[in-house]
Amino acid sequence: MIAMPTPSTGSRVLVAYFSRAGENYWNGGRRDLETGNTDVLAGLISERIDCDVYRIEPAEPYSDRYDPTVARNVAEQNDDARPAIAGTLPDLSGYDTVLLGSPIWNVQPPMIMATFVEGVDLTGTSLHAFVTYAVSGLGSTASFYRDLNTGADLRDGLAVRGEEVREPAAGADVDQWLRAAGLIESWTS
Template sequence: MTPAPSPGTRTLLVYFSRPGENYWYGGRRDLEVGNTEVLATMITERVELDTYRIEAADPYPHDYEETRARNVREQDQDARPAIASPLPDVTEYDTVILASPIWNVRPPMIMSTFVESVSLEGKRVLPVTTHAMSGLGRSVAVYTELAVGATIGQGLAVQGEEVADAGPDLERWLREVALV
């Protein structure tokens, strides 16, 4: 069993989420709030932490197929999409939760932009994903490669269609990673 966090430890939840037309059990469904944002909100209701929402400087399209095509181009080009707002100072945090969807078996490339733009050295990084069928995908490998000197901890993967019912799994994970 992992011990509870020591007094004075601080956690930052960094998340990227895309509302709009999303994959939904093989079809499409329009979401006012993206699945990852729903999960991020659930985390903030259970854990005292700070949050930073990643917003793309060039917002992703509402249309699922257009977003999918853009993502494939970004992955093929190993792109680093720009982030719209100033990045947070992560120096005071011991743990950084990186929450995102899984697109084409990996976190969106904008997550790579974030990870490469801040120093996560010496920090515990916890991957959290929403997905259609890929689980954590390659998030652990991606963050291990990009977050030099960080310790990549146990991740949590929630199927997007099931995010509203993820409370028990989320609470179990939060206990396992000693955030509650």
């Protein structure tokens, strides 16, 4: 039987993330994903801790094809754009900790993540970024969020290679990260 971590108590946690399914980079080629890599990683996290989950959805969806998504992302980065988010943003006043997830596109989180953090009040929260990536790990994630002056206490992030997020080792990485963040207290069997 696999040991499962026991959630910590006393802290309200929000997992907020953006993910894109469809054609993705995969070991030098392309692969169609029914569920995006960051969606899988957010699921691994939310299975392990007591948290609320908010999925960031773009008002104008990204293409399910890889190349048009890359082109749009490059244009958004070059323009320092703030792509609109569909629906209402969550009220974060009751949360102590925000786990903020996204893919890494062109060495940083997509610009929709800037839209999110500028649209909510992160003042006084602990912010832990988690990302899926192809080649750049966390990339410039820490400086991306730090430069946005969120008012949050930026903590250590988690990077899981997209091609490996569905492997058992990804769950072990999540457990280790959550333990280091103080969100999992102990192990039970």
